[in-house]
Amino acid sequence: MAWTWFHKLGSPPYVYKLAATLTPWFAWIAAALMAYGLIGGLVISPADYQQGEGYRILYVHAPTAWMSLQVYVVMAVASAVALIWRIKVAHAVAAACGTMGATFTACALATGSLWGGPMWGTYWEWDPRIIFELVLLVQFLGYMGLRAAVDDTQRADRICAVLAVVGVINVPIIHYSVEWWNSLHQTASVMKLGSKPTMPLSMLMPLLSMFFGYVFLFGALLLTRLRAELLSRERSASWIRDVVRA
Amino acid sequence: MSNLVLGARGLHLWRGDRHVLRGVSLELRGGQILQLTGSNGAGKTTLLRVLCGLAYLEEGDVFWRGENVRSNLHGFHAELAYVGHEPPLKADLTARENLSYWVGMRRPVTVARIESALDEVGADDWRDRPVRTLSAGQRRRVALAGLSLLSVPLWLLDEPTTNLDTAGQLLVTRMLEAHVTRGGLAVVAVHHELGVNGVTLHRMVLAS
Amino acid sequence: MSTPAPAALIPGHPRTPALRAARLVLGRDLRLAFRRPGELVQPLIFFAIVATLFPLAITPEKSQLVLVAPGVVWVAALLASLLALEFLYREDAHDGSLEQFAVSGQSLTGLLLAKSVAHWLLTGAPLAIMGPLTAWADGAPMSALPGVFISVAVGSIALSLLGSIGAALTLGVRRSGVLLSVLNLPFTVPVLIFGARATQQAIQGVDYTAAVQLLGAMAILGVTLAPLAAAAAVRISLE
Numbered sequence: 001m002a003w004t005w006f007h008k009l010g011s012p013p014y015v016y017k018l019a020a021t022l023t024p025w026f027a028w029i030a031a032a033l034m035a036y037g038l039i040g041g042l043v044i045s046p047a048d049y050q051q052g053e054g055y056r057i058l059y060v061h062a063p064t065a066w067m068s069l070q071v072y073v074v075m076a077v078a079s080a081v082a083l084i085w086r087i088k089v090a091h092a093v094a095a096a097c098g099t100m101g102a103t104f105t106a107c108a109l110a111t112g113s114l115w116g117g118p119m120w121g122t123y124w125e126w127d128p129r130i131i132f133e134l135v136l137l138v139q140f141l142g143y144m145g146l147r148a149a150v151d152d153t154q155r156a157d158r159i160c161a162v163l164a165v166v167g168v169i170n171v172p173i174i175h176y177s178v179e180w181w182n183s184l185h186q187t188a189s190v191m192k193l194g195s196k197p198t199m200p201l202s203m204l205m206p207l208l209s210m211f212f213g214y215v216f217l218f219g220a221l222l223l224t225r226l227r228a229e230l231l232s233r234e235r236s237a238s239w240i241r242d243v244v245r246a
Numbered sequence: 247m248s249n250l251v252l253g254a255r256g257l258h259l260w261r262g263d264r265h266v267l268r269g270v271s272l273e274l275r276g277g278q279i280l281q282l283t284g285s286n287g288a289g290k291t292t293l294l295r296v297l298c299g300l301a302y303l304e305e306g307d308v309f310w311r312g313e314n315v316r317s318n319l320h321g322f323h324a325e326l327a328y329v330g331h332e333p334p335l336k337a338d339l340t341a342r343e344n345l346s347y348w349v350g351m352r353r354p355v356t357v358a359r360i361e362s363a364l365d366e367v368g369a370d371d372w373r374d375r376p377v378r379t380l381s382a383g384q385r386r387r388v389a390l391a392g393l394s395l396l397s398v399p400l401w402l403l404d405e406p407t408t409n410l411d412t413a414g415q416l417l418v419t420r421m422l423e424a425h426v427t428r429g430g431l432a433v434v435a436v437h438h439e440l441g442v443n444g445v446t447l448h449r450m451v452l453a454s
Numbered sequence: 455m456s457t458p459a460p461a462a463l464i465p466g467h468p469r470t471p472a473l474r475a476a477r478l479v480l481g482r483d484l485r486l487a488f489r490r491p492g493e494l495v496q497p498l499i500f501f502a503i504v505a506t507l508f509p510l511a512i513t514p515e516k517s518q519l520v521l522v523a524p525g526v527v528w529v530a531a532l533l534a535s536l537l538a539l540e541f542l543y544r545e546d547a548h549d550g551s552l553e554q555f556a557v558s559g560q561s562l563t564g565l566l567l568a569k570s571v572a573h574w575l576l577t578g579a580p581l582a583i584m585g586p587l588t589a590w591a592d593g594a595p596m597s598a599l600p601g602v603f604i605s606v607a608v609g610s611i612a613l614s615l616l617g618s619i620g621a622a623l624t625l626g627v628r629r630s631g632v633l634l635s636v637l638n639l640p641f642t643v644p645v646l647i648f649g650a651r652a653t654q655q656a657i658q659g660v661d662y663t664a665a666v667q668l669l670g671a672m673a674i675l676g677v678t679l680a681p682l683a684a685a686a687a688v689r690i691s692l693e
Contacts, residue, residue, distance in 0.1 A: 146627075154302065155626070158690045162690065328553075338489040
């Protein structure tokens with residue numbers, strides 16, 4: 001039973017239709033969550049004890065940084081699935097993640113820099129988490145570069161899949177870098193497993209809302225790009241004509 | 247009755263948008279040669295590489311001794327020799343050294359056997375010079391010497407007579423005849439008819 | 455019509471054992487390298503040039519230079535190893551030898567590991583000698599040199615082996631130099647960080663075991679997993 005569902009996900013026309021149906025839902029949910037998160041975070045929640053009003057960029061910086069890791073993980077998992085089970089749609093998913101991952105990572109670095117300047121007096125520091133996040137940005141750019149450099153699409157897919165899987169080692173390094181090194185970044189206050197989060201609820205709720213809002217935003221964007229990828233890859237297939245006619 | 251059988255079923259391969267192999271199927275038994283012909287770009291080299299397990303197959307399966315080669319790729323490779331357009335020789339090593347590495351990596355081989363194999367392909371004093379100083383025909387002969395030393399049942403050859411003079415082409419024909427008479431099989435991509443005698447020759451023409 | 459029995463087709467010879475095949479590849483690569491000594495020394499000369507440029511550009515004062523000596527040694531080592539990595543698979547890819555490896559019936563992972571070992575012996579191990587020399591020239595005390603030697607020796611193993619992954623991924627790409635360094639970045643950055651730290655601790659005379667152990671862990675990761683990833687990438691490039 002579950003196997004047929006998995007099998008259907010390997011079929012480009014099915015995935016195309018599924019993506020087309022889900023995208024507006026994801027987009028609206030993302031808009032709602034982000035609206036709540038932004039209003040709650042930027043306007044309603046109280047100012048921070050130590051940082052005053054300036055801390056509010058956290059509501060954009062933290063989710064963006066978190067998403068940069070998630071996008072890489074999605075890309076790596078899609079690549080692994082594509083390599084092991086030889087599913088072409090998974091390659092299209094991985095390809096769709098490249099640019100978005102680079103953008104999220106660049107935004108994370110930029111918002112972090114904007115936060116650091118007024119708050120700690122420094123727009124850039126060579127702190128471990130920042131260094132490895134910069135490496136992540138280079139990884140996304142390298143992924144896109146390799147894809148462009150290899151001529152044959154199928155070979156580009158497979159070679160980039162190997163790259164994505166091999167490079168996933170940087171993700172846990174970024175995540176645990178705050179525990180392994182003392183640095184500018186504070187240790188995890190939201191994601192501690194088991195214990196209660198150390199943030200007050202009025203700050204936590206908008207933040208979580210932003211996290212999930214970003215997830216749905218990524219979902220909507222990914223599905224849109226995925227449709228574009230599928231159209232481009234399958235352009236000589238017959239089901240494309242039915243889609244264009246509709 | 248030996249089970250030396252090479253089979254292929256429904257092979258499909260695309261290069262970009264080009265459907266290069268369209269449902270190719272074949273069956274070749276010990277003692278037989280399959281001659282592949284077709285115009286340039288028709289897919290002869292591609293088919294050879296697919297049969298080797300080198301090229302990525304969209305659809306279809308290759309069988310050796312009745313089993314799908316995917317289940318034991320190393321075992322399959324141990325029983326085949328593939329020689330492509332260019333003889334796989336290191337330019338800075340001599341013919342002797344090349345053979346001792348190329349063959350020795352797969353099958354223990356003695357100096358004496360290397361010498362006699364080089365004798366059979368007509369190598370004289372040039373067997374001690376670096377391969378980059380040899381002519382294309384001489385390099386092809388070294389590759390043929392390696393082929394006979396590898397002692398494997400399945401040969402996959404891509405235009406083995408390239409750059410060879412008449413004597414060289416005769417050498418290839420004789421080697422194929424001897425190999426197949428001993429029970430081996432060969433898939434050979436060529437531009438002209440192989441002039442083999444006394445052996446079962448199947449023909450496949452690939453259309454582009 | 456009768457098909458003759460396959461008499462003496464595989465005349466009783468077994469396959470060459472995997473270890474022997476790997477040793478043959480190692481020996482072959484070493485022999486080939488020494489046939490072209492000019493190419494062999496290029497990465498080392500590059501190291502010497504880069505290491506010399508720093509004192510010329512920063513300051514000739516040894517008391518100040520010793521502060522940047524770890525960085526000088528490691529940046530030069532990294533750049534030299536990147537240059538060397540371009541040669542790792544290039545020739546074998548061009549003349550069809552890699553292809554023969556892939557259809558030899560031997561484990562491609564094992565053969566590529568053998569190539570990496572040869573590569574390290576030729577381009578990584580010498581750095582373990584040039585590194586301490588450079589540190590000494592930049593003002594490091596003699597007592598620090600064994601520590602510098604160990605850190606560069608272990609770190610160069612990590613660089614050589616982990617770097618082979620990027621080299622395999624960029625096999626089919628023309629003018630791959632920059633892309634190669636970009637793809638290898640997630641591996642080279644940790645090696646650089648810990649290697650430089652170990653060297654610095656050695657120069658300062660403090661305990662450097664922790665950093666060297668981390669370098670060692672990366673080297674082990676390189677020896678065990680890198681050839682696997684490289685073999686996967688090579689097979690895809692050969693398709």
